[in-house]
Amino acid sequence: MIDLDATDRAILRALQADATLKASTLGRRLGLSQPATWRRMKRLAEAGVIGARRLDLDLEKLGFGVTVFLGVKLGLKGRVSLEDFERAVSAIPEVQTVEHVLGLYDYRLRVVARDLPDFERVLRRRIMTLPGVGNVEANVLLSEERRPGPLG
């Protein structure tokens, strides 16, 4: 596991806000030379600390007005049905994330739709018809914020 100092944490915080920052710009901001900043960024990337880049898109402007989180309980348990369910649910384009969880539900899904009727269509035609689906709970997302996490 990699050890971070205060400068590494500052680099990560800056990249969380803007992944396109160049080593020169970031270095100037932190009072480091371009090569020193670049070496640190490379080290963090190689240690696997920097994950995938995300595009920050305005969902409303793109016509996706609704995001719903679904808690899904499987009716049938067993290895085969879990894999079948995971493969089928991952293939639905409106399903953005699939997390296997432990607790009240077996899976947590993030579903994006144009509006509530469109969500209903996805839910009825694509999700409720998945192999093994039992109880489903829906919560409509109102607001979302990502925090920098323990990088203080």
Add this chain to the structure above:
Amino acid sequence: MLDDSDRRLLRHLQADPAQPVTQLAEAAGLPLATCYKRLERLQAHGVLKGQRATIHWPALGYAVEVSLRITLDKTDPRAFDTFLAAAREVPEVVEIQTFLGRVDVRLAVIARTMPHYQEIYRDRILTLPHIADIEALMQVATIKNQQTLPL
């Protein structure tokens, strides 16, 4: 406002945000100059707001992630605001979402180990104001995490 070329451009870009514009232009079948112009226009209209790097917390020793689904005591009209402000003060909270449904708020909490999680839960989460009920879902595996739009 958006045409098919814009959608195609965004579709290719969200699949690999780090790719050079030359590669993106080729994939989307657009001349390079057009590609730059369209990207600029999407930024100017606020459709494309930027790019964020995500932190892969397990690489920093945070092996535990728990989803806390919280119901608030809404008899106090300021319950939401007070709760959210206090939750932002907990460094291990990496995501805060509010909902319409059975659950009011969801916090994503990370921790190094289960005892560490237990400590955060007891000292920082249970002490948050206006909580009526908490349900925990522990993350076992992420099967799909694209957060791309079906454009």
